[in-house]
Amino acid sequence: MCGIVGYVGAKEAGPILIEGLRRLEYRGYDSAGLAVISPEGRLGTVKEAGKIAQLEGILDEGMPPGTCGIAHTRWATHGAPNRLNAHPHWSQGRDIALVHNGIIENAEVIRSKLSDLGYIFETQTDTEAVVHLIDEAFQENSTLEDAVLTALRQVEGAYGLAVVSSRDPGKIVVARKGSPLLIGIGKNGENLVGSDASAVIQHTKEVVYLDDGDCAVLTAEGYRVFHIEEGNVQRSVHQIEWDLEAAEKGGYEHFMLKEICEQPESIRNVMRGRLLEETGDVRLGGITLSDEELAGIRRIVITACGTSWHAALIGEYMLEELTGIPVEVEYASEFRYRSPVLEDGTLVLAISQSGETADTLAALEEARARGASTMGIVNTVGSSIARKTDFGIYLHAGPEIGVASTKAFTSQIVALALFTLYLGRRRHLSILQGRELVAALRALPDQVAQTLALGPLTKELAVVYGDAQNFLYLGRGYQFPVALEGALKLKEVSYIHAEGYPAAEMKHGPIALIDDDMPVVALAPRDSVYAKVVSNIEEVKARSGRILAVVSGDAPELIGKVDHLIEVPHTVPALLPVLTSIPLQLLAYHAAIHRNRDVDQPRNLAKSVTVE
Numbered sequence: 001m002c003g004i005v006g007y008v009g010a011k012e013a014g015p016i017l018i019e020g021l022r023r024l025e026y027r028g029y030d031s032a033g034l035a036v037i038s039p040e041g042r043l044g045t046v047k048e049a050g051k052i053a054q055l056e057g058i059l060d061e062g063m064p065p066g067t068c069g070i071a072h073t074r075w076a077t078h079g080a081p082n083r084l085n086a087h088p089h090w091s092q093g094r095d096i097a098l099v100h101n102g103i104i105e106n107a108e109v110i111r112s113k114l115s116d117l118g119y120i121f122e123t124q125t126d127t128e129a130v131v132h133l134i135d136e137a138f139q140e141n142s143t144l145e146d147a148v149l150t151a152l153r154q155v156e157g158a159y160g161l162a163v164v165s166s167r168d169p170g171k172i173v174v175a176r177k178g179s180p181l182l183i184g185i186g187k188n189g190e191n192l193v194g195s196d197a198s199a200v201i202q203h204t205k206e207v208v209y210l211d212d213g214d215c216a217v218l219t220a221e222g223y224r225v226f227h228i229e230e231g232n233v234q235r236s237v238h239q240i241e242w243d244l245e246a247a248e249k250g251g252y253e254h255f256m257l258k259e260i261c262e263q264p265e266s267i268r269n270v271m272r273g274r275l276l277e278e279t280g281d282v283r284l285g286g287i288t289l290s291d292e293e294l295a296g297i298r299r300i301v302i303t304a305c306g307t308s309w310h311a312a313l314i315g316e317y318m319l320e321e322l323t324g325i326p327v328e329v330e331y332a333s334e335f336r337y338r339s340p341v342l343e344d345g346t347l348v349l350a351i352s353q354s355g356e357t358a359d360t361l362a363a364l365e366e367a368r369a370r371g372a373s374t375m376g377i378v379n380t381v382g383s384s385i386a387r388k389t390d391f392g393i394y395l396h397a398g399p400e401i402g403v404a405s406t407k408a409f410t411s412q413i414v415a416l417a418l419f420t421l422y423l424g425r426r427r428h429l430s431i432l433q434g435r436e437l438v439a440a441l442r443a444l445p446d447q448v449a450q451t452l453a454l455g456p457l458t459k460e461l462a463v464v465y466g467d468a469q470n471f472l473y474l475g476r477g478y479q480f481p482v483a484l485e486g487a488l489k490l491k492e493v494s495y496i497h498a499e500g501y502p503a504a505e506m507k508h509g510p511i512a513l514i515d516d517d518m519p520v521v522a523l524a525p526r527d528s529v530y531a532k533v534v535s536n537i538e539e540v541k542a543r544s545g546r547i548l549a550v551v552s553g554d555a556p557e558l559i560g561k562v563d564h565l566i567e568v569p570h571t572v573p574a575l576l577p578v579l580t581s582i583p584l585q586l587l588a589y590h591a592a593i594h595r596n597r598d599v600d601q602p603r604n605l606a607k608s609v610t611v612e
């Protein structure tokens with residue numbers, strides 16, 4: 001995820017900005033850059049792909065000394081991770097520099113309008129549209145803040161941004177909508193801006209969190225906050241209680257917990273600018289096939305590993321139910337070594353958070369060699385899988401640092417739902433069915449936020465059950481892959497042995513294991529197989545099993561039959577896995593804490609398995 005830091009004061013800005021960038025490194029990035037304005041109003045910028053150390057190495061080349069500047073770490077969303085696309089972006093006259101987090105949804109519209117006015121675009125980023133827009137707005141405004149305001153009134157999407165200009169030096173103008181930003185109030189005639197507290201905490205613990213719609217002007221003397229619609233506003237000053245190390249994790253104890261809690265936002269990001277309520281459809285810029293080519297897809301093979309493979313199984317249920325296209329899901333490690341039959345009309349879809357998993361990459365190459373058309377659902381922009389597929393969908397979930405995949409999993413499910421809708425609406429899925437799914441997707445981030453309130457309950461359950469040697473996870477239909485994923489999460493971070501099983505298969509073998517030493521997590525949201533799962537739960541109860549049931553809404557049928565009810569909000573069956581997987585992530589996390597495990601870097605595991 002991108003990071004922003006800015007400084008205005010009496011000290012040399014360059015080293016402070018570099019230090020701030022280092023504090024943001026934990027968020028993950030592929031390139032970095034900074035812009036500094038000298039007291040005489042000369043704007044200097046440097047940016048580079050790769051690590052901050054490389055940027056530091058070239059800092060002195062052509063950089064004027066200055067006491068006001070902005071800096072950025074980029075995690076690519078639009079355009080490859082290279083020097084050109086790195087931030088800051090500048091105006092044609094090189095007198096305005098801007099850094100931006102978020103996604104500008106109407107960047108194409110702005111680009112085409114400004115191109116008609118003679119603006120030349122050098123990068124593939126959405127951000128460049130905003131800096132040219134500010135440049136254009138400067139024609140009718142005399143201050144940087146007024147030019148920024150005029151420009152932002154034409155911008156749709158999410159942003160946290162910081163701008164400096166040699167036309168109005170000695171100040172940083174910042175704005176926030178949907179992407180966090182805070183002001184750090186310095187002590188000795190200096191002020192800072194950061195996308196999170198870790199960027200400023202070395203200089204100050206007094207911060208002002210900006211709200212959506214807020215802009216601010218920072219100078220060495222002070223700061224002023226104003227709202228894009230309401231004019232000047234007062235925002236309270238907060239005291240940061242964390243130390244530096246905790247600040248990197250946004251105040252959370254572990255990356256895994258931080259990433260679990262980020263899911264309302266990561267799910268918003270995968271849908272941003274893609275939902276079309278009116279037509280019950282989605283806009284997917286990355287799907288470059290014509291409607292005719294899409295109509296030619298007769299079979300889909302999804303290939304992936306680990307958690308991404310579990311998301312693929314959920315995709316199989318969705319795609320078959322809502323598009324009627326036959327789907328198979330293959331472990332990438334198996335697919336690559338057999339002789340898969342890929343007849344004409346087969347689409348091979350690779351799912352991967354990192355985009356670098358060796359087996360998935362090799363499966364993709366096998367599919368390409370056999371002439372199949374290939375698609376990727378990938379989080380990491382510019383990764384090998386993203387580059388080697390013919391087209392695809394990015395997750396925009398931000399970097400996932402905890403080894404156990406959490407937010408990427410739920411974003412993968414949502415991306416699969418978007419693709420299902422896209423294909424379905426170009427086949428037989430009606431506008432009404434489309435609208436129902438779009439409405440459910442729209443409601444999902446808030447429902448995820450509500451589900452996160454299960455934190456304290458899952459923590460208590462982790463204490464009660466965290467010493468068990470084995471766990472069984474049961475689910476049917478859409479919830480079977482969730483059972484597999486719940487078991488994998490628990491295994492990975494707590495080292496408790498766990499099995500995921502289709503609930504009805506239990507009586508064909510695993511039922512022999514059930515006793516009161518083996519907790520059973522039963523996924524029982526109110527979907528088409530609810531009554532069947534209730535019967536399976538009764539079978540467990542009859543054998544003295546201890547049951548934790550995940551339900552959606554009320555479940556009176558289960559009262560007295562299970563030991564604990566874990567209630568998530570209800571939604572359409574295809575999206576229920578997003579909600580039911582969250583308490584399982586939390587349970588795994590708290591069980592790992594209870595057992596004193598290294599949650600973010602469990603033994604023997606790597607975040608990205610780039611070897612066979």
Ligand code: M6R
Pocket residue numbers: 305306307308351352353354355356357360403404405406492605607608609
């Ligand atoms: O980066 P990928 O999605 O391709 O990674 C696939 C698996 O290695 C990954 O999901 C792994 O299973 C995680 N540790 C699960 O938490």
